[in-house]
Amino acid sequence: MRWLVATVAETVPETARVVTLRLDVPDWPSHRAGQHVDVRLTAEDGYSAQRSYSIASPPGSERLELTVERIDDGEVSPYLTTEADLGDQFELRGPIGGWFVWDGTDTAPVLLVGGGSGVVPLRAIMRQHAASGSTAAMHLVYSARTVGDLIYREELEALAGPRRAVTVTLTREAAPDWAGYRGRVDAGLLAEVGWPPSVQPHCYVCGPTAFVEAVADALVGLGHEPGRIRTERFGPTGA
Amino acid sequence: MAVVSRGFQGRRRQPGAGLVPPGQYLVDDFPVLSAGPTPDVALEDWDLTVVDESGAVVARWGWKAFLELPAEDVTVDIHCVTKWSKLGTRWQGVSMDTILGGIDTAAEFVVAFSDGGYTTNLPLADVLDGQAWVAHRFEDEDLEPEHGGPARLLVPHLYFWKSAKWVRGLRLSDEDEPGFWESVGYHNYGDPWREQRYWGD
Numbered sequence: 001m002r003w004l005v006a007t008v009a010e011t012v013p014e015t016a017r018v019v020t021l022r023l024d025v026p027d028w029p030s031h032r033a034g035q036h037v038d039v040r041l042t043a044e045d046g047y048s049a050q051r052s053y054s055i056a057s058p059p060g061s062e063r064l065e066l067t068v069e070r071i072d073d074g075e076v077s078p079y080l081t082t083e084a085d086l087g088d089q090f091e092l093r094g095p096i097g098g099w100f101v102w103d104g105t106d107t108a109p110v111l112l113v114g115g116g117s118g119v120v121p122l123r124a125i126m127r128q129h130a131a132s133g134s135t136a137a138m139h140l141v142y143s144a145r146t147v148g149d150l151i152y153r154e155e156l157e158a159l160a161g162p163r164r165a166v167t168v169t170l171t172r173e174a175a176p177d178w179a180g181y182r183g184r185v186d187a188g189l190l191a192e193v194g195w196p197p198s199v200q201p202h203c204y205v206c207g208p209t210a211f212v213e214a215v216a217d218a219l220v221g222l223g224h225e226p227g228r229i230r231t232e233r234f235g236p237t238g239a
Numbered sequence: 240m241a242v243v244s245r246g247f248q249g250r251r252r253q254p255g256a257g258l259v260p261p262g263q264y265l266v267d268d269f270p271v272l273s274a275g276p277t278p279d280v281a282l283e284d285w286d287l288t289v290v291d292e293s294g295a296v297v298a299r300w301g302w303k304a305f306l307e308l309p310a311e312d313v314t315v316d317i318h319c320v321t322k323w324s325k326l327g328t329r330w331q332g333v334s335m336d337t338i339l340g341g342i343d344t345a346a347e348f349v350v351a352f353s354d355g356g357y358t359t360n361l362p363l364a365d366v367l368d369g370q371a372w373v374a375h376r377f378e379d380e381d382l383e384p385e386h387g388g389p390a391r392l393l394v395p396h397l398y399f400w401k402s403a404k405w406v407r408g409l410r411l412s413d414e415d416e417p418g419f420w421e422s423v424g425y426h427n428y429g430d431p432w433r434e435q436r437y438w439g440d
Contacts, residue, residue: 001438041244043243043247048241051322084244088245098423099420213271230274231275
C-alpha cells in the first residue's frame with residue numbers, strides 16, 4: 001500500500017488534549033466509515049516513526065480528518081496535536097481495516113459505544129449515517145471523563161435526531177446542572193438506553209482496552225450475539 | 240523519498256535496535272487487540288482438534304490431556320501489526336511439531352480456528368520445526384482470557400494476528416484460504432521484517 005503526502009489545511013482544537021487535523025491528501029482513494037490510517041513522520045535526518053489513527057471524517061467529505069489525542073510520553077501524537085500547523089506535511093497510507101466499518105446500506109439498527117477518543121471512528125459512522133440518509137436506527141453511547149473531555153460535543157448534539165440518538169455519560173465529575181448520565185457504561189446503562197438483543201443491533205465498541213472489555217462483556221451478558229459485536233481497542237501505549 | 244515533517248524530532252530511543260522490525264516501536268505493557276468480545280469457555284468444554292485436508296478429525300485433546308503433552312518454555316519477541324513490539328516475552332506451550340507430529344498429511348497450508356469464529360491461515364511449513372506453539376502460560380501465569388487464554392497459537396516470526404487467540408483447532412488444507420484479517424485488507428503472510436502489513440505490501 002502506497003504512502004501519500006498529507007498537508008495540514010486546518011486544525012480544530014476539540015479539547016485541551018485533542019485536536020482534529022483537516023488534511024489535503026491528493027489521490028486519497030476514499031474509505032469506509034470506521035477505517036483507520038497509518039501516519040509516518042520523518043525527521044530531517046531520515047529518522048521516522050509510525051502510528052495508526054482512526055479516520056474521523058465520513059467517505060466523500062472534502063478533507064480527510066484525523067482526530068488525535070495527545071499522549072504526553074508519546075512520540076507521534078505530541079507532534080500532531082501541538083506542532084503540526086497549516087501547510088505542514090506528513091505521510092499516511094490507508095484506508096486500513098475492513099471489519100470495524102459501517103457502510104450505510106445495512107438497515108439493521110446500530111449501537112455505537114465509545115469511550116474517550118474511541119468516539120472518533122464512531123463519529124465518522126454517525127456522519128456517514130446523516131450524509132447517506134440511512135433509515136437504520138443509530139444510537140451512540142459515549143463515555144468521557146468530564147464535560148471538558150467531550151470531543152465533538154456540539155456536533156453530536158446537532159447530529160442527534162429522530163433516527164440518531166446520542167447518550168453521554170461522564171465518569172469523573174459532572175457539574176450539578178449536568179443533565180446527562182453519570183458513571184461508567186455498564187450493563188445497567190446499556191439495558192436502559194441500548195436496545196434489547198431481540199432488536200439484533202450491530203454493535204460497535206471502541207475505546208481503551210478495559211472499556212472495550214467491560215462493554216463487550218456487558219453486551220454479551222445482556223444477550224447480544226457475540227458475532228454482532230465489533231470491537232476496536234487501543235492500549236495505553238497507543239501514542 | 241520520504242517527506243520530511245517540519246519540526247519533527249522523534250524520541251530517538253532505540254533500546255531494541257536491530258531487534259525491532261521496520262515501523263515498529265517497543266512497549267513494556269501488553270496491549271490487547273481483538274475483533275470482538277472475549278469468549279468465555281469452561282475448561283471442561285475446551286478441546287483442541289486437528290482436522291485433515293479430507294475433513295476428518297485426526298486428533299483431539301481435552302484440556303487435561305492437552306496439559307499432559309510435553310510443554311516447552313520459549314522466550315520470543317512479538318510484533319503486532321498495529322506497530323508495537325515486545326521483546327523477550329516468556330511463554331509455555333506445546334510445540335506444533337508435537338501437535339501435528341503423528342499426522343500423515345500432504346497439505347501445504349493450515350487454518351487455525353478459534354472460539355468466537357476467528358481464523359488465520361499459515362503455510363504448514365511456518366508452524367513446524369520449532370517455529371510455533373499452542374501456548375497456555377505467559378510469564379509464569381495461566382494465559383489471561385483477554386490475551387487469548389486458555390490457549391492461543393504462538394507464531395512469533397509473523398505479525399501477531401497470526402498467533403490466534405482462543406485457538407480451538409487446526410485445519411489442514413491443500414489450498415491457501417485467507418483467514419479473518421487476511422480477508423479484510425491484511426497481508427496474507429505477514430512477515431514483520433518485510434513489513435507485510437496490508438494487501439499489496
